[in-house]
Amino acid sequence: xxxxxxxxxxxxxxxxxxxxxxxxxxxxxxxxxxxxxxxxxxxxxxxxxxxxxxxxxxxxxxxxxxxxxxxxxxxxxxxxxxxxxxxxxxxxxxxxxxxxxxxxxxxxxxxxxxxxxxxxxxxxxxxxxxxxxxxxxxxxxxxxxxxxxxxxxxxxxxxxxxxxxxxxxxxxxxxxxxxxxxxxxxxxxxxxxxxxxxxxxxxxxxxxxxxxxxxxxxxxxxxxxxxxx
Amino acid sequence: xxxxxxxxxxxxxxxxxxxxxxxxxxxxxxxxxxxxxxxxxxxxxxxxxxxxxxxxxxxxxxxxxxxxxxxxxxxxxxxxxxxxxxxxxxxxxxxxxxxxxxxxxxxxxxxxxxxxxxxxxxxxxxxxxxxxxxxxxxxxxxxxxxxxxxxxxxxxxxxxxxxxxxxxxxxxxxxxxxxxxxxxxxxxxxxxxxxxxxxxxxxxxxxxxxxxxxxxxxxxxxxxxxxxxxxxxxxxxxxxxxxxxxxxxxxxxxxxxxxxxxxxxxxxxxxxxxxxxxxxxxxxxxxxxxxxxxxxxxxxxxxxxxxxxxxxxxxxxxxxxx
Amino acid sequence: xxxxxxxxxxxxxxxxxxxxxxxxxxxxxxxxxxxxxxxxxxxxxxxxxxxxxxxxxxxxxxxxxxxxxxxxxxxxxxxxxxxxxxxxxxxxxxxxxxxxxxxxxxxxxxxxxxxxxxxxxxxxxxxxxxxxxxxxxxxxxxxxxxxxxxxxxxxxxxxxxxxxxxxxxxxxxxxxxxxxxxxxxxxxxxxxxxxxxxxxxxxxxxxxxxxxxxxxxxxxxxxxxxxxxxxxxxxxxxxxxxxxxxxxxxxxxxxxxxxxxxxxxxxxxxxxxxxxxxxxxxxxxxxxxxxxxxxxxxxxxxxxxxxxxxxxxxxxxxxxxxxxxxxxxxxxxxxxxxxxxxxxxxxxxxxxxxxxxxxxxxxxxxxxxxxxxxxxxxxxxxxxxxxxxxx
Numbered sequence: 001x002x003x004x005x006x007x008x009x010x011x012x013x014x015x016x017x018x019x020x021x022x023x024x025x026x027x028x029x030x031x032x033x034x035x036x037x038x039x040x041x042x043x044x045x046x047x048x049x050x051x052x053x054x055x056x057x058x059x060x061x062x063x064x065x066x067x068x069x070x071x072x073x074x075x076x077x078x079x080x081x082x083x084x085x086x087x088x089x090x091x092x093x094x095x096x097x098x099x100x101x102x103x104x105x106x107x108x109x110x111x112x113x114x115x116x117x118x119x120x121x122x123x124x125x126x127x128x129x130x131x132x133x134x135x136x137x138x139x140x141x142x143x144x145x146x147x148x149x150x151x152x153x154x155x156x157x158x159x160x161x162x163x164x165x166x167x168x169x170x171x172x173x174x175x176x177x178x179x180x181x182x183x184x185x186x187x188x189x190x191x192x193x194x195x196x197x198x199x200x201x202x203x204x205x206x207x208x209x210x211x212x213x214x215x216x217x218x219x220x221x222x223x224x225x226x227x228x229x
Numbered sequence: 230x231x232x233x234x235x236x237x238x239x240x241x242x243x244x245x246x247x248x249x250x251x252x253x254x255x256x257x258x259x260x261x262x263x264x265x266x267x268x269x270x271x272x273x274x275x276x277x278x279x280x281x282x283x284x285x286x287x288x289x290x291x292x293x294x295x296x297x298x299x300x301x302x303x304x305x306x307x308x309x310x311x312x313x314x315x316x317x318x319x320x321x322x323x324x325x326x327x328x329x330x331x332x333x334x335x336x337x338x339x340x341x342x343x344x345x346x347x348x349x350x351x352x353x354x355x356x357x358x359x360x361x362x363x364x365x366x367x368x369x370x371x372x373x374x375x376x377x378x379x380x381x382x383x384x385x386x387x388x389x390x391x392x393x394x395x396x397x398x399x400x401x402x403x404x405x406x407x408x409x410x411x412x413x414x415x416x417x418x419x420x421x422x423x424x425x426x427x428x429x430x431x432x433x434x435x436x437x438x439x440x441x442x443x444x445x446x447x448x449x450x451x452x453x454x455x456x457x458x459x460x461x462x463x464x465x466x467x468x469x470x471x472x473x474x475x476x477x478x479x480x481x482x483x484x485x486x487x488x489x490x491x492x493x494x495x496x497x498x499x500x501x502x503x504x505x506x507x508x509x510x511x512x513x514x515x516x517x518x519x520x521x522x523x524x525x526x527x528x529x530x531x532x533x534x535x536x537x538x539x540x541x542x543x544x545x546x547x548x549x550x551x
Numbered sequence: 552x553x554x555x556x557x558x559x560x561x562x563x564x565x566x567x568x569x570x571x572x573x574x575x576x577x578x579x580x581x582x583x584x585x586x587x588x589x590x591x592x593x594x595x596x597x598x599x600x601x602x603x604x605x606x607x608x609x610x611x612x613x614x615x616x617x618x619x620x621x622x623x624x625x626x627x628x629x630x631x632x633x634x635x636x637x638x639x640x641x642x643x644x645x646x647x648x649x650x651x652x653x654x655x656x657x658x659x660x661x662x663x664x665x666x667x668x669x670x671x672x673x674x675x676x677x678x679x680x681x682x683x684x685x686x687x688x689x690x691x692x693x694x695x696x697x698x699x700x701x702x703x704x705x706x707x708x709x710x711x712x713x714x715x716x717x718x719x720x721x722x723x724x725x726x727x728x729x730x731x732x733x734x735x736x737x738x739x740x741x742x743x744x745x746x747x748x749x750x751x752x753x754x755x756x757x758x759x760x761x762x763x764x765x766x767x768x769x770x771x772x773x774x775x776x777x778x779x780x781x782x783x784x785x786x787x788x789x790x791x792x793x794x795x796x797x798x799x800x801x802x803x804x805x806x807x808x809x810x811x812x813x814x815x816x817x818x819x820x821x822x823x824x825x826x827x828x829x830x831x832x833x834x835x836x837x838x839x840x841x842x843x844x845x846x847x848x849x850x851x852x853x854x855x856x857x858x859x860x861x862x863x864x865x866x867x868x869x870x871x872x873x874x875x876x877x878x879x880x881x882x883x884x885x886x887x888x889x890x891x892x893x894x895x896x897x898x899x900x901x902x903x904x905x906x907x908x909x910x911x912x913x914x915x916x917x918x919x920x921x922x923x924x925x926x927x928x929x930x931x932x933x934x935x936x937x938x939x940x941x942x
Contacts, residue, residue, distance in 0.1 A: 013274075055842060055937045059272060072269075075280070076356055076846040083844020094839045094941055098567050106556060108843040115554040155843065237590060237804045238908060241916045244812055248923050281934040284847050288855075288930055296919055303915055306908055313797055356848075484907075 008061035039216035045198040054078035087156030091168035126158040146177035238307035294345040321479040322401035330388035344374035401477035443512035465536040500528030583869025593804040606670035608761035622756035660746025689724035714751035826928030838940030850933040
């Protein structure tokens, strides 16, 4: 089992009001699965992703990623875990604009104490996988939206993670680039990468490969269904 | 006092000590709070804030360690520089002994630095293992270090406030010279027996490290520092100065002797300290920091090698021993 | 470049974020520059004075009348010479002469055939043609005196007025070069008898005696013996003069340092404010680092090293600029604060000498206060929740 979420609750408190963002979430993902987390914005899917990646702490409940209780680990261990086992792709790409694509892709290698030379090779390989190795030396600010998204994916897969987490990956892409993204995900998943994609984009309804769709609404999981199975 | 305060070295030293004092108080505040309120199982906001302040505590501790070390070296240099004002003093030895606080101040400084060093390694161990197994213990070590550094600032004040620049002090030859019929060495040793004890303790310490006998290391380490101090002042030092009557722990830190004293005392202090840190971590935390042990052995060997090389050089130059 | 990815990013961000650091670097450099100039000047002057002091006699003996030094009878010379342990004794004649109500010069009388104990005087005398010098009423003057005379239309002579009311016309024999002019700037060197006449010293008196003692451990005994020989003798030792110099320049740099600490405190406050208000770009960057797996420690390390680089760069820049300003351009303006502006324009050039402790001092006071100030903001920004930071 790659991921196990049990009885997860998340409550935000601010100015005396409390917001129940996630209510009693239970979710299991097996190795090699492609899971689509569907829901409108504000449904809590983004928060769930942050908790799974260890960037946020749950109010209560258990999150086990690859057998590690991710919410309970001290920062240095979560970070190291995130760097070595999880790849993340964000809606706004979250790339550093004034440095080159290859430097961006090398960022997750820093906490893993990888040498500069090996790091360069790994980054080039990842850029090759997403077909933009020719843009490696260019600064991010000179790239188009689609190219940026590819750099972001290259960064997410550079350490060969066990699981890929994507948060609204197509929200800032046009139709052509969204389709390209889906092709890429299908290819990576075909190579055995486990992926969890949070989205409200209907384009994911038309996936050609086997996938699990989990619908989330107002902080609760409404239904789970298998497609192309 | 006021005349000394205008010396630029001393005013810079005191200003820097005040900065470290402010940081120390901050660390103390954070650390005490952590010791009292830490609850790793809690998901509360307070605990989350404590986890964050843990990082502030450790980065400040690291900064204090480096700053205290630099300031110790700087203080010794400054004391040497102001020896001109104090009648009778020819080097830092006279200035340090201008009143009873000087030597205690230096001792507490070394102790503070050692405690901070120990803390840094405990922190490294604690962070590397999951779930902070020795959190409270290491924070207590940090509190001890910080309390020591507060005592240090008090001693700074007492020491400088009580220096009377008009009262003559003794120079090192009076302080460390052998007065008739009086043996300055501990345990009634003479130079020969002192050297034998020195050699035996060195061998014992290195073997204890190599054979991983932690308790023995911890017993021998302070003895070795103690005996080394006397051996350097009363025997090895005379070869550094090339003068059988010149016995002083401070003059060797002057330019005339290529500042070698800093290296002599530095290798001794860090060799022994790292050895002790390794032994503590190995014995009670069952973690073997091999690198630390290796550095301890290298530094201790270097310490002995430097001292012996002066004897060798003297012998080659002059064909005789002192 | 080292095969270290972390250092690769430290240098990358340090170079890429130049604009972010530029203003800070300029202020830091100025702060280091100010302190360096002050300490360089005082340490260089102190060094020159002490070097000069090496040429001075171990003791100076003067007669004291009513608590003030007065002219010393020549007859003391033989009595002092009888004390065992004395190497040499030299009778000296000197005194200040007021050119007008504001300017005065130092007249030094020399007996060219006597052995000179003062090295710089000896050099001057060795370099001239003695016969020519003694032929008429001649003097050797410092550059400062020269420029005063020229500006008062005395092109190559000056009329001194003796206490007896006679005018002595003394011609300029030579002008000393202004290099290292701390001692020779406002002097006029005259033959001893002429100097006595102008200064109004009786034939059987001198200003004081300079005494050399080969064995320094006998200094205290000899001092006591001289004092017991003449009830009205004052004995000044070289060591006490050295102490006076040291404390004078310590006093000057101490006052400066006190002011500087106020400046530094203001600077650190600015620094603290500057860092606490992290830019949104910076916050976002740190959020990204954290999201891709950097730990809080990694981020702190990166930011700390960036600041350390900033400290090292501004330290190097500030110190180098101060070196240029002080020793190459001879510290215009600043020098006047440190050099006692004697009545004549100072021409002194500074010896390029820096105590090693001075550099350490500048680095310690600057680096410790800078980094101590930066630590808390660094920690604060590093521990921001990544999600919040990326927003």
